[in-house]
Amino acid sequence: MTLARWRLGPRVGALFVALAALAALATPARALERNFAGSAQLDYHFVPTSREARAFPSAFDGFTMEFAGKLAVDFSEKVSANMKVCYGCHGFEADMMYFDFRVADELNFRVGRFSPSFGAFNLRHDPANHRLSDKPLPYDMGRMLRMQQWNMSVLPSPFPDNGIEIDGSTFIGQSAQLDYAVYGVTGFKADARPLDVDFKLSRSPVSYYVDNNARPTVGGRAALTYRLGEASDVTLGASGMFGTYDPENQQTYLIYGADLSLRLGDTNLRAEYLARRTTFDTSDPGVFKYAVADARGDFFMKHGAYAEIEQALTPELDLIGRVDGMLRAGNVEAASELTRRASVVRYTVGTAYAIERGLRIKLSTELWDFSNREVASGRKVDLSMHAALAGSF
């Protein structure tokens, strides 16, 4: 997951360059159909309301840069490979390194490193594929304010992991498309006796990029897309994932969610809900802020949801509005600023303008409403702004 991200630094970059060079030199050309694509985004995040929010690592306040290069190789109609390397806030990472073996449209085997099928947003997680600088809060991976207090989002995206997925797609008549997937992957990680998933450890070379408990995380997704007209369709989906994240296989997480995407001509409406139930170790009650309840006191819930509208005013100009938020319910560490029941709601308005083909300016303003006052500033409300340039090819 972001957690289990493969952080090989320069080695991944060198591997990718070597693979790309090999693919480019391969002959004859018709034996391998290759396509190279990429994207980049430079974003400036400005938080004028809070000195504390600016302090790294509580928030990334300033420039952040992301770029990605992807090489897709079609060996035949049945076999293809995808390799994608990203550079972001934590250096080079392998986002994709997998093979697809397609027996039929209805049965495909994906083996390697990939983001398992979960939710609707992850299909568009590349910064060139969504119109705002920020991801929806339930999928945020580091740009949210007070991210350390919250230990990030429900399911930070992208979440590449090592494993196997069996998926497929089938049309029901000419109007309905059913997509489905089941998978087994390494899963999230943490040290022994954890209180939550350790996202840093999960993508750290300290764990040698292998599973910490040898028990795969399993999950699946099903989605139905129905065509409403030539330029309109609706997709309904449901996803789930379950696994253990500590070395002793004692602590579990269950993530589930549902999503709705509606496209009506130039208007996109999207809504998604997901929740993570995470159990934690209660052998030392002294580490908690609140007394551990006898029953049902060994887990917390983190809910997240967003609803957004994206309206194209002209072929170049999009307006976007989004409301998203998270709710965390359950015990917290003694030093945490969060209470037993903490929430955040964010309101975002933004615009994206294509200044050239494949090159967009993104501007957005976000109003954050936290349930808890920040200890240092006493604030519950914060304001932040993004200005970004995103390009794709």
Add this chain to the structure above:
Amino acid sequence: MTALARFLAAARAASTAGALAGAALVGVAACSGSRTEGLDSGKLPESLRADYALFTQRCSKCHSLARPLAAGITDDEQWSLYVNRMRRQPGSGISYDDQERILRFLRWHAAELRRREAEKKPPPVPSASAPPPVTPAPAAPASTTSPAIEAAPGGKGRT
């Protein structure tokens, strides 16, 4: 200064910054040439406009139109594999019928790229000993040329 006053001051600063950014955006837009992500459908062959409209609908759901239009693919077979792979993406909404129509447009697009590449190449210099050509090379049919398409970098799929 109260928290409310600080917040209002920050909001004013944000508004000012937003206005400046908006003005900069308008300035950039005014100086820009081709701003649209897609092609000018009015300049496409009439028989392809419906296919192009379908292409813009289906192929902008997960990514921008710049991805396929700037891919530089000039090989029809590569387009077939590419679109087939996209058709299998979850929620693509691309049926087999859609795939054929999208490919019809993309093959025209690829032909335009090939034609432009051929035009860029300098004509061969005839040597004194070489015999004169028997027949001149046929010109491209008028229906396949269009100012709608813009030069895309790369040749047969950028790799």
